[in-house]
Amino acid sequence: ETGVTQSPTHLIKTRGQQVTLRCSSQSGHNTVSWYQQALGQGPQFIFQYYREEENGRGNFPPRFSGLQFPNYSSELNVNALELDDSALYLCASSVGSGLGGNEQFFGPGTRLTVL
Amino acid sequence: DQQVKQNSPSLSVQEGRISILNCDYTNSMFDYFLWYKKYPAEGPTFLISISSIKDKNEDGRFTVFLNKSAKHLSLHIVPSQPGDSAVYFCAASEGGGSNYKLTFGKGTLLTVNP
Numbered sequence: 501e502t503g504v505t506q507s508p509t510h511l512i513k514t515r516g517q518q519v520t521l522r523c524s525s526q527s528g529h530n531t532v533s534w535y536q537q538a539l540g541q542g543p544q545f546i547f548q549y550y551r552e553e554e555n556g557r558g559n560f561p562p563r564f565s566g567l568q569f570p571n572y573s574s575e576l577n578v579n580a581l582e583l584d585d586s587a588l589y590l591c592a593s594s595v596g597s598g599l600g601g602n603e604q605f606f607g608p609g610t611r612l613t614v615l
Numbered sequence: 616d617q618q619v620k621q622n623s624p625s626l627s628v629q630e631g632r633i634s635i636l637n638c639d640y641t642n643s644m645f646d647y648f649l650w651y652k653k654y655p656a657e658g659p660t661f662l663i664s665i666s667s668i669k670d671k672n673e674d675g676r677f678t679v680f681l682n683k684s685a686k687h688l689s690l691h692i693v694p695s696q697p698g699d700s701a702v703y704f705c706a707a708s709e710g711g712g713s714n715y716k717l718t719f720g721k722g723t724l725l726t727v728n729p
Contacts, residue, residue: 504658533716533717535717535719540721541721542619542621542704542706542719542720542721542722543659543704543717543719544719545716545717545718548715548716556715556716558716590658590659592658603649603661603664604661604717605661606651606658606659606660607658608656608657608658609658
């Protein structure tokens with residue numbers, strides 16, 4: 501069984517650029533959640549996708565957007581990058597949504613540095 | 616405003632002894648709590664969880680205690696092993712079980728010395 505994978509592992513961007521991060525969910529999982537983990541902080545919920553629809557969003561501006569594809573893989577897009585967007589971006593997959601869903605399984609993350 | 620707080624950034628214990636990691640929360644709507652463990656260069660790994668209708672859940676060496684009136688939970692690891700050295704995150708969910716939006720604490724770095 502393949503776990504959650506994320507790409508790229510690291511990347512460096514400059515302020516104002518756009519970035520796309522990718523996540524492949526664990527086999528059989530239909531829900532993907534994205535989290536941002538700044539240095540010294542815990543992961544912070546960005547949004548969740550369930551069966552290709554956004555299913556809840558945290559306190560992040562609209563320049564953070566996402567997609568989920570029919571194979572349940574997902575993308576996180578960030579426009580107009582700011583220095584504070586530098587963080588580890590974690591993707592987590594699970595089965596179902598809400599009560600009755602199982603625990604979230606996390607990928608290793610993408611380390612984004614904005615200069 | 617941090618809704619989940621882990622006030623100890625680090626904890627050091629001797630191998631074989633008990634490790635106790637603490638977590639406090641402020642949102643009374645949280646009804647499901649989880650502990651995750653994170654090694655460097657890896658994503659968080661689920662460890663153990665507890666629903667708000669329980670006050671204790673045990674899984675092998677790991678036990679989580681929940682005190683709803685104090686809005687406090689703790690993770691006990693007995694006996695501690697060097698492989699337990701990692702960052703431990705407390706997380707909570709509101710009305711969505713384990714699968715919905717998780718609110719995390721800042722984490723506690725546990726070091727188990729041989």
